[in-house]
Amino acid sequence: MTNSWHERFSTEEYVYGKEPNEFLVSAVQELPKGKVLCIAEGEGRNAVYLASLGFDVTSWDFAQAGLDKTKQLADEKGVVVTTELRDLAEVTWEEGQWDAIIHIFGHFPRNVLDRTLVGIKKALKPGGFYISELYTKEQLRYGTGGPRNEEMLCDPINLLKQFNGYFVKHFHIGEVNRVEGQLHTGTAHVVQSVFQKREED
Template sequence: MTNHWDEKFSNKEYLYGKRPNAFIEEMLPKLDAGNVLALAEGEGRNAVFAAKLGHNVTAWDYSKVGLEKMSQLAEEAGVEITKEEVDLTKSTEWPKEAFDIVFNIFGHIGNLKVREELYQQIKQTTKPKGSVLIEMYSKDQLSYQTGGPKKEDMLCTPDEFLTAFKDFKVKHFFYGEKNRQEGAGHNGTSHLIQLWAEKPAE
């Protein structure tokens, strides 16, 4: 079966550009260097940024083409990233309490049930006092047409994050409009949800 993301990443240009996402660019420098897991990381712009800050970065993505372009971008930046081909919609054994920071930037997958299972995996792989950073499009994004899925059930609501991470300390939460200029893929005023949540100490 053809991988939809292999096709999207097949051009020489980077679909979402080479610069990091603005939320990651703002938040990551506030956190101590550690082990980072970048989910649905595509062509690697955020993983490379994290590595340049001194983090030990593992990046997961389902697209072989995306992972190849991630390698090229890491080489350009002079950093190393551990890259793994992982389908987040399928159940896999995640390492327990292995990462200081886990982030998912526009890694829209499945429906709410699939995402709820993903959030539980994210929570258990995060170390105590570790951070989770998420930026996603809200369901309101359908009327903006500046990026993201075209299926409503793949878009997110504030409640799903606040419910999933209710036992974490919410350090930052945002729901509303932001401008995103990220290559051809995300371009213009968008309706976003942002979360920075910290896992309680044991």
């Protein structure tokens, strides 16, 4: 089976740029340092940024070319990121492994997304954080990045249902301006989330 993401990342250019996502930069400022997982992390811009802040970062992606570029960027910035080739449609989630899980513009079919969110809830430690910025279905009107298939775009109500019972530190739906390499540029429609798993009683 061809892996279109591997092909997309098999260039010298970082197609989403080397700078971290703006929302992530603001969202992690108050997070205690700990073990962080970045899923569908692509070429590593967010993982490398988090490593530069002192987090212990692991990056998962389905494209080996993306993981190779993550290592290259980490070397360039003088930090360490653990990279692992993972298919979210099949990955096994271990319980209570992560202080935070980062999910920036990782878009999947609804069944894979729901499976992933269930896994994330299992894998977060008590008190841990899920941080995401995802394109909503409204993004089809903008054409400034993301899948052109509505099923692959995020329904904010689904996110709220999935994380029912979590403490909502931040939840926002609306327009943002993003300049992230050649593939995310311009005004976009997103949902931003910071959900915290409640401490066990």
